[in-house]
Amino acid sequence: xxxxxxxxxxxxxxxxxxxxNQLRPAIQGDGxxxxxVDVDDNGIxxxxxxxxxVGCPSAAMTLKFGVERNLKANVPEVTEVVCV
Numbered sequence: 285x286x287x288x289x290x291x292x293x294x295x296x297x298x299x300x301x302x303x304x305n306q307l308r309p310a311i312q313g314d315g316x317x318x319x320x321v322d323v324d325d326n327g328i329x330x331x332x333x334x335x336x337x338v339g340c341p342s343a344a345m346t347l348k349f350g351v352e353r354n355l356k357a358n359v360p361e362v363t364e365v366v367c368v
Contacts, residue, residue: 296323296327296359296361297320297323299358299359300320300323300329300355300359300362301320303354303355303358303359304318304320304331304351304355306354307350307351307354310350311337311346312335314336314337315335315336316333316334316335316336316337316338316340316343317333317334317335317337318331318332318333318334318337318351319331319332319333319334321368323362326363327361327362327363327364328363328364328365328366329352329355329362329364329365329366330365330366330367330368331347331351331365331366331367331368332367332368333347333367343367344367347365347367348365351365352364352365
């Protein structure tokens with residue numbers, strides 16, 4: 285996990301967590317949830333899916349086209365989002 289980035293808005297992990305927290309209500313509205321597990325020094329964000337997201341055929345698309353796209357747009361250091 286990288287906490288060395290102290291740019292305005294907090295550490296890399298804090299900024300990623302803030303965006304994920306903005307996205308969670310939409311995911312929760314569909315019966316699922318998203319948990320931030322880690323952010324590494326290479327900008328790879330690890331998340332864990334919960335609830336209806338587990339086993340959902342659309343979860344991979346939500347992760348790439350929803351979560352990853354939003355994170356990359358708002359936190360440029362993010363390179364990829366992976367589910368663990």
